[in-house]
Amino acid sequence: MKRGIHFLLLLISFTAFAQQVNIDTTQVVIPGRQNTPEAQSKPYVIMISADGFRYDYARKYNAQNLLKLADNGIKAEAMIPSYPSITFPNHWSLITGLYPSHHGLIDNFFYDYKRKEAYAMSNKKNAEDGSWYGGTPLWGLAEKQGMVSASLMWVGSASDAGGIRPAYYYPYHEKFTPSEKVEKVVNWLKLPEDKRPHFISLYFPEADGSGHHFGPDTEETEKAVHLIDHAVGDLVKKVNDLGLKNVNFIFVSDHGMIKVDGGAPLEIPAVLFDKNRFDFYNSQTLLRVYVKNPDEVKAVYKELKASKTDDYEVYLDKRLPKYLHFATRDDRYSRIGQILLIPKAPKIFLEKGKKTSVGKHGYNPKVVPEMKATFLAWGPEFKNNLVIGEFANVNVYPLVAEILGLKIDQPIDGKLNVLKQTLKNKK
Known part of the structure; x- marks a missing residue:
């Protein structure tokens, strides 16, 4: 011991x-x-x-x-x-x-x-x-x-x-x-x-x-x-x-x-790497997207939704389930972002060349x-x-x-x- x-x-x-x-x-x-x-x-x-x-x-x-x-x-x-x-x-x-x-x-x-x-x-x-x-x-x-x-x-x-x-x-x-x-x-x-x-x-x-x-x-x-x-x-x-x-x-x-599943991580959609249009914040079990031009939000959401795999969901922040208290209506400090990519456990998002840990948290506990x-x-x-x-x-x-x-x-x-x-x- x-x-x-x-x-x-x-x-x-x-x-x-x-x-x-x-x-x-x-x-x-x-x-x-x-x-x-x-x-x-x-x-x-x-x-x-x-x-x-x-x-x-x-x-x-x-x-x-x-x-x-x-x-x-x-x-x-x-x-x-x-x-x-x-x-x-x-x-x-x-x-x-x-x-x-x-x-x-x-x-x-x-x-x-x-x-x-x-x-x-x-x-x-x-x-x-x-x-x-x-x-x-x-x-x-x-x-x-x-x-x-x-x-x-x-x-x-x-x-x-x-x-x-x-x-x-x-x-x-x-x-x-x-x-x-x-x-x-x-x-x-x-x-x-x-x-x-x-x-x-x-x-x-x-x-x-x-x-x-x-x-x-x-x-x-x-x-x-x-x-x-x-x-x-x-x-x-x-x-x-x-x-x-x-x-x-x-x-x-x-x-x-x-x-x-760190051995087969999800790829972050290539479009999000355009820094002139987006910032994204990846905690691996949740990826938050900030769209710099608000007029683009709906179009980008539809593009991400159409190209996603079965291993994750794409949400407009304002449409996230109410019980999570994490949507636009809740965001008093405007820090969350407009689009959320949520992997299905045990999947994670991981940038190429970066490492992850064996265990993670951050998923929806419900x-x-x-x-x-x-x-x-x-x-x-x-x-x-x-x-x-x-x-x-x-x-x-x-x-x-x-x-x-x-x-x-x-x-x-x-x-x-x-x-x-x-x-x-x-x-």
Whole structure:
């Protein structure tokens, strides 16, 4: 097992963020933050994200700690990611209660034609610039209402999105091991009551890294699941040992994972390489097309539709199924594009000469069940031994706000009624 753990810790260095050099691992502490007397009496919520932790991983790989903890609390059959089922959009949906088209983070990489500027998740300047992010993240909601918060590597937590950062956070890096992250969370909870965070968000990348590089059905991914399971079990034990009252845990993921057909990728239609007429953005499981002359959109759509193969669909953005919340009517930031090419899993689009990974995500979770995510929860606020059906991930936000006693101060897509049944003394 040690050999597997060491390997996984090396594995995460392949991700985009880990390519940065001279990464600052110092905690940032915002001075002057403290809990109001009312906030000190509220429950605690520790929200844990395991990137790429597919809905069936805990059972599939016998994650003993997670299964046991969920048996004493809540487990969903699955949680439905927002579309596209990609990391940055879904982490921001979980933490704001908004669909990607409504909060603006519509992909890991995109171009904003109003700003005339590109966003890339691997660009530190982008990642820490809150003007890219719509909505009020949970840590911002808490801080504005006198409740101290903290975050360990959650998407956007090093930015001033929503106008305020967590009281305690770290610029994103992957230098900390899972056990080191556990210790940092425990140390936050050892702080004096007026300085102690009541909302903590925590991120683990290991399952996503192994799923991409080796696929979801491999020994490496099983080891990654066990690594996370061990860390969560250790965290819960150490937090319980502190003797704090009313500490609640929510374990989620952003999306699932599927092995793709990288050996026979789909060709991108040749017409789209005319840079005078088009820009296209290829995440391999979704290809977004921006037509520079709006008068050409319908004609280009018909051309692409007529020449497509059975392995993918072509949509005018405004005609995308309503339940995906990713059409023109939803696109508040005009970042999506007018035409979408959507491959049928396990097919992907791939430019000639470029490489792909073994495992991918991004597909429609309603069509590709392997995209579905995990939701587990336990603690004094939650009912015991309750299994619930599938639900959209935007509904986690109002659930956390309800537990913490926070007033949601702007419209969101999530609804408290969807998950209210999971709470004790709530109908």
